[in-house]
Amino acid sequence: MPPLLELEDLHVHYGMVEALKGVSFSVEAGEVVALIGANGAGKTTTLKTISGVRPVTSGRILLDGKDISGVPAHERVGLGISQSPEGRRIFPGMSVLENLEMGAYARGPGRSGAGKKAKLGPDLDRVFGLLPRLAERRSQSGGTLSGGEQQMLAIGRALMARPQVLLLDEPSMGLAPKLVSQIFAIVSEINLQGTTVLLVEQNAAQALARSNRAYVLETGRIVKSGLAADLLGDESVRNAYLGGDVT
Secondary structure, three states: OOOOEEEEEEEEEEOOEEEEEEEEEEEOOOOEEEEEOOOOOOHHHHHHHHHOOOOOOEEEEEEOOEEOOOOOHHHHHHHOEEEEOOOOOOOOOOEHHHHHHHHOHHHOOOOOHHHHHHHHHHHHHHHHHHOHHHHHOOOOEHHHOOHHHHHHHHHHHHHOOOOOEEEEEOOOOOOOHHHHHHHHHHHHHHHHOOOEEEEEOOOHHHHHHHOOEEEEEEOOEEEEEEEHHHHHOOHHHHHHHOOOOOO
């Protein structure tokens, strides 16, 4: 069987600047795979290209062995790729419940009223089970939530699309250490429930501790890959991304 998600020799440009220079990697069904690297390495560009927000210059993106490189972003959500973006980007004027309902939009527009709520019921139950703080605040405007709660909402909204592959972009950004641990525990639970995760994260120690495999991206190229546990103990990775420490 082919990998669930595969990038083949992916090149992406911003104008004349080449942001991705032949990136190739794969994600197997059921894995958590981390993509780590310094700021500007191309991590967010990689996720944006997978989700369809950035166009491919050359190369291919395969989902279940099928080339989706030219598929529009909204159609990729329907195929099973959902992203929780860097900076959360929730809808601040909408309630928590309305934000979550927006996450399910690609599953079919036109549902409304009691029928819509019935169809979304199991998904809302799952999200509220994973993220009980959201259940407590379901009627509260997204913009009034704390940073950690907004991150939970962004993740919950992405889950409402029932993704095969969940793309998480910097889920710990700007959060207090206690909340960082909580967010990563949620990521692990999402994976245990059967969702494959591709994780971009500056907190390399937490990312590697929660992942099966990982890739190191530098200036638009994959320079190292392997089991996350092996990379966590790799001296060059420790010195570059963990401050020489693995704790």
